[in-house]
Amino acid sequence: MSPLAARLLLLLVLASPVFGQEKVRNRGYRKDPDADKYGSCLQGPPGTTGRDGNPGANGIPGTPGIPGRDGLKGEKGECMTEVFEEPWRPNYKQCAWNSLNYGIDLGKVADCTFTKMRSDSALRVLFSGSLRLKCKNACCQRWYFTFNGAECTGPLPIESIIYLDQGSPELNSTINIHRTSSVEGLCEGIKSGLVDVAVWVGTCADYPRGDASTGWNSVSRIIIEELPK
Numbered sequence: 001m002s003p004l005a006a007r008l009l010l011l012l013v014l015a016s017p018v019f020g021q022e023k024v025r026n027r028g029y030r031k032d033p034d035a036d037k038y039g040s041c042l043q044g045p046p047g048t049t050g051r052d053g054n055p056g057a058n059g060i061p062g063t064p065g066i067p068g069r070d071g072l073k074g075e076k077g078e079c080m081t082e083v084f085e086e087p088w089r090p091n092y093k094q095c096a097w098n099s100l101n102y103g104i105d106l107g108k109v110a111d112c113t114f115t116k117m118r119s120d121s122a123l124r125v126l127f128s129g130s131l132r133l134k135c136k137n138a139c140c141q142r143w144y145f146t147f148n149g150a151e152c153t154g155p156l157p158i159e160s161i162i163y164l165d166q167g168s169p170e171l172n173s174t175i176n177i178h179r180t181s182s183v184e185g186l187c188e189g190i191k192s193g194l195v196d197v198a199v200w201v202g203t204c205a206d207y208p209r210g211d212a213s214t215g216w217n218s219v220s221r222i223i224i225e226e227l228p229k
Helices: 001-029
Strands: 090-099 107-117 122-136 137-149 161-165 179-188 194-205 209-214 221-229
Touching: 001 137, 090 107, 107 122, 107 221, 122 137, 122 161, 122 194, 137 179, 161 179, 194 209
Parallel strands: none
Antiparallel strands: 090 221, 107 194, 122 179, 122 209, 122 221, 137 161, 137 194
16 A cells, blocks of 8 residues: 555544534434524513503593584473562551440441451451340341451351340340350451451341440450461
């Protein structure tokens, strides 16, 4: 063997183990598919969820919308007038006489003028005094109220009567009883303003009159009071 051939054979023998070892190394290595994504480091576990961020600023207001169409025409309303009424205030009056001693059988006994404030109110009237009736035979007398000269019609007259079934044998008999009595009632429908309230004495229907007396030896009075309905 020539010297040149011997050298080439020696180089071939020395190079064979190195080539085989490099091939074995390349055969046992498996490339990580995510190596290009994360470099040469392995991926760690996921982190905890972060907190919510601060609210953002309000946006720019939008442009106004298109006005809507007119609605349907409403029904005609009723005209209402609000009325403010003043609070009710007491309104009353009293007229009194000491020992009236009025012995007439027909006519006005006493009167009292009253100022009525409202037309929609009622008048309460009261007469209190001594009354007496004498007669030989059966007789009847009535005491009643008038308002501006007319008896009450709202609803009925205000009156009181005394009737004797059998009179005294003589007018100068000792049977002469005077009793304190009253005539009282409510009257509606009287207009506002001055009202002349009076007490009268007269006869009863279908009965003769007797000898009447009003207000003997005692105080007589008329009380008038205006009341709301």
